[in-house]
Amino acid sequence: MSFTLAIVGRPNVGKSTLFNRLVGKRLALVDDQPGVTRDLREGEAKLGDLRFTVIDTAGLENETDDSLPARMRRLTERAVDMADVCLFMIDARAGILPDDRVFAEILRRRAKRVILAANKAEGAAADAGYFEAFELGIGEPMRLSAEHGEGMPDLYSVLLPISEEFEERAVQDAPEVEVTVHDEEDEVLAEDVPMPTEAKPLQIAIIGRPNAGKSTLVNQIIGEDRMLTGPEAGITRDAISVQKTWDGVPMRIFDTAGMRKRAKVQEKLEKLSVSDGIRAIKFAEVVVVLLDAAIPFETQDLKIADLAEREGRAVVVAVNKWDIEDEKQEKLKWLKDEFEHVLPQLRGAPLVTISARTGRGMDRLQKAIMQAYTTWNRRIPTGQLNRWLEGMISRHPPPAPQGKRIKLRYMTQAKTRPPGFVVMCSHPDKLPESYSRYLVNGLREDFDMPGTPIRLHMRGQSDQNPFKGRRKKNAGALKKHKRSLQSKQGGERQ
Known part of the structure; x- marks a missing residue:
C-alpha cells in the first residue's frame, strides 16, 4: 500500500459507506442512526489502479471529557495523526454545522494533508451545502455520493499525484511487508503444521459476552x-481485525462485539454486530472464548463456546480479570472441574487465566493458542490409525443389532483443520452414537488431540463379495462361446 487515507467527519455523514465502496466489500456496519462506527477499521482500498490503506473512523463529536463520545473522538484524532491523507467528509444536504467548523480547524492544525468531500451531493438539493463548504477554508470541496458511487473519478484525480509522491516510500517499505518466518518458528509448530506467514497470518477471533474485556485484551x-474500551458494556460493534507478530508468529486478531442472549438482542444494529462476530468466527482458525472470572460459564458463555466447536475451530478458553480474584487456587480448581462438566465436547482444550488490564498471563495465552493450532492441524498416518482401530475394536467390539454384528473394516484421515476421519463399515446407519463417541474420545486420548473438534464419519461398505456370481456368469458365457464354435465347425464340414 502506497499511502494511508483516513475518512473523518461528523457522525452519519457516510464515512463507512465510502469505506465499503473503496475496499469493495461490506466490511463496516452501516445504518441510518448516527454513531454506528466506534473503533478504527483498516482495509485495502482499490480505486482504479491505485492501491492504498483506508481507515474508517468514529464520527467526530465536540466532547472533551471522559465520556464514550470523547474517547471515540480521541481515537479518531489518533487516526488523523498517523494517516498520510485525511478525507474530511461533510453532509451536503445538511449543510455546514458548527461542529464541522470546529473539526476543520482541528484538521488544519493536525493533519498532514486534507481533502474536503461533500457527500450525499446527488441532486439539486445538495447545491447549497456544497457551496457552503467553501467557507471551511480547506480547499475546494469535491462532490461525492458514496452510496451511488458518484464522484469516484474526481477522487481518483486528487489521489493520483499523492500516490505517485508516496511510491518511493512504498518501495522502501516493501521488504518489511514481505518478511518470512525464520527457522526458530519451525520449532514452535512441529508435525508439518503449515506455518503462519506475513502473507497468511494465523487468524484468531476473540469472542465472549459484553464487557468480558475483549478489546482490552x-x-x-x-x-x-487501538480498540475503544471502557466500563460500558457493548462498546465494540464491528469485528475489527489487527495484525501483530506475537512471539515470532504473524497473527491477525479479530476483536468482536459481545454476544448477548438472542431474546435480548432486539435492535437491528446489535443484530448486525452479532452477525459480524459470527462471520469472524467462521474465518478464524483459533477462537479464544473470553470469560469473566467473576461470573464464568454463564449459559451464554456455553452457547458461544459450543458455536465455535460446531464451526470446527480450535478453541482456547481464557478467564479474564484474574488480577481481582482473591481465592485463586480454589477458584482455578473449580474452573477446571466445571469446564470438564459443562463443556464435555471441548474436554482437554487449553484453559488459561489472564488479566487483560495488567498483561498477566499473556505468555501462557500465546502458548495455548499455538498448542490449539498445532492440534487442529494434526495428521495421523493411515497404518497407525488402523492398528489403533483394531485395538479399540478388540477392547470394545461394536454392537450386533438384530444379531448381525457391525464390522469396522478400515479407517483413514480425510482432512485436517479440524481433524476429520472416515471409517468404512457395514450398516453405518445402525451404529449407535455412543460407539462413535467412544472412538472420538479414544482418538483424543491416544493421539494427543485434547479439546480440538473431531469429525468422525461412518461410510457404508457392502458385505457382498465383489466376485460373487461372476463364476456363474463366466461359465454361461463359456458355454455359449463353445456352442457358437461347434455350429461354425458343422457348417464348414457341410
Missing part, C-alpha cells in the same frame, strides 16, 4: 490503545 496483545 487486543490492546494488551498489540501493545497500544
Whole structure:
C-alpha cells in the first residue's frame, strides 16, 4: 500500500459507506442512526489502479471529557495523526454545522494533508451545502455520493499525484511487508503444521459476552490503545481485525462485539454486530472464548463456546480479570472441574487465566493458542490409525443389532483443520452414537488431540463379495462361446 487515507467527519455523514465502496466489500456496519462506527477499521482500498490503506473512523463529536463520545473522538484524532491523507467528509444536504467548523480547524492544525468531500451531493438539493463548504477554508470541496458511487473519478484525480509522491516510500517499505518466518518458528509448530506467514497470518477471533474485556485484551496483545474500551458494556460493534507478530508468529486478531442472549438482542444494529462476530468466527482458525472470572460459564458463555466447536475451530478458553480474584487456587480448581462438566465436547482444550488490564498471563495465552493450532492441524498416518482401530475394536467390539454384528473394516484421515476421519463399515446407519463417541474420545486420548473438534464419519461398505456370481456368469458365457464354435465347425464340414 502506497499511502494511508483516513475518512473523518461528523457522525452519519457516510464515512463507512465510502469505506465499503473503496475496499469493495461490506466490511463496516452501516445504518441510518448516527454513531454506528466506534473503533478504527483498516482495509485495502482499490480505486482504479491505485492501491492504498483506508481507515474508517468514529464520527467526530465536540466532547472533551471522559465520556464514550470523547474517547471515540480521541481515537479518531489518533487516526488523523498517523494517516498520510485525511478525507474530511461533510453532509451536503445538511449543510455546514458548527461542529464541522470546529473539526476543520482541528484538521488544519493536525493533519498532514486534507481533502474536503461533500457527500450525499446527488441532486439539486445538495447545491447549497456544497457551496457552503467553501467557507471551511480547506480547499475546494469535491462532490461525492458514496452510496451511488458518484464522484469516484474526481477522487481518483486528487489521489493520483499523492500516490505517485508516496511510491518511493512504498518501495522502501516493501521488504518489511514481505518478511518470512525464520527457522526458530519451525520449532514452535512441529508435525508439518503449515506455518503462519506475513502473507497468511494465523487468524484468531476473540469472542465472549459484553464487557468480558475483549478489546482490552487486543490492546494488551498489540501493545497500544487501538480498540475503544471502557466500563460500558457493548462498546465494540464491528469485528475489527489487527495484525501483530506475537512471539515470532504473524497473527491477525479479530476483536468482536459481545454476544448477548438472542431474546435480548432486539435492535437491528446489535443484530448486525452479532452477525459480524459470527462471520469472524467462521474465518478464524483459533477462537479464544473470553470469560469473566467473576461470573464464568454463564449459559451464554456455553452457547458461544459450543458455536465455535460446531464451526470446527480450535478453541482456547481464557478467564479474564484474574488480577481481582482473591481465592485463586480454589477458584482455578473449580474452573477446571466445571469446564470438564459443562463443556464435555471441548474436554482437554487449553484453559488459561489472564488479566487483560495488567498483561498477566499473556505468555501462557500465546502458548495455548499455538498448542490449539498445532492440534487442529494434526495428521495421523493411515497404518497407525488402523492398528489403533483394531485395538479399540478388540477392547470394545461394536454392537450386533438384530444379531448381525457391525464390522469396522478400515479407517483413514480425510482432512485436517479440524481433524476429520472416515471409517468404512457395514450398516453405518445402525451404529449407535455412543460407539462413535467412544472412538472420538479414544482418538483424543491416544493421539494427543485434547479439546480440538473431531469429525468422525461412518461410510457404508457392502458385505457382498465383489466376485460373487461372476463364476456363474463366466461359465454361461463359456458355454455359449463353445456352442457358437461347434455350429461354425458343422457348417464348414457341410
